Amino acid sequence: MNPMPMLIVGLGNPGPAYAGTRHNIGWTIVAGLADTHGIALNQHRWAAQFGTGTIGDRPVIAAIPTAFMNRSGPPVRALADAHAISPDRILVIHDDTDLALGRLKIKSKGGDGGHRGLRSIQDALQSTTFGRLRIGIGRPAVGDDMVAHVLGKFTTDESALVDGIVARALEAVATIICQGIPVGMNRFNGMPAINVNPDSA
DSSP states (O other): OOOOOEEEEEOOOOSGGGTTBGGGHHHHHHHHHHHHTTOOOOEEETTEEEEEEEETTEEEEEEEEOSOGGGOHHHHHHHHHHTTOOGGGEEEEEEETTSOTTOEEEESSOOOTTOHHHHHHHHHHTOSOSEEEEEEOOOOOTTSOHHHHHHSBOOHHHHHHHHHHHHHHHHHHHHHHHHOHHHHHHHHTTOOOOOSOGGGO
16 A cells, blocks of 8 residues: 655745745745655646655655745645645645754644744644744844845855755655654754854854
């Protein structure tokens, strides 16, 4: 019997104005995941761009909702319903201002933490039991605007970290899919932040 697929969802906002912003790091990671594992994101339905493939020997559906962030829930629910995927087989990758840039954290369930994309998904699924891969984007400097920070592009210095962040996230996703969330949590949640200048630490 073939194992049931996992649905891997990267959150972001559509349109060129949001490409490469901190808020769209989930999109960036799913695009990298698809490229690394030869998954063509060539299906367009239910306000989502998605494709099917395997990671290791496990079937996956990699998806990017093309609705705005605060409307991520209906596309995720439609994909889950169409493929008979339960919430505990969904992994949502999203930005998190409560984590320092260069850190990530895996959770098996939880609240939305004020993240509108997560809130929309929870409302649509009527469940909080989906997995999350939280990608740290840090907080703005004191006095700077939070919305401008989240919707802004990475600075030149921050951009030097993005490749390392994506690489670590892809390793974490593969671990979750092939070995489970508890193994992923043990392996990745305690890792220090990626540093562009490790010799300066």
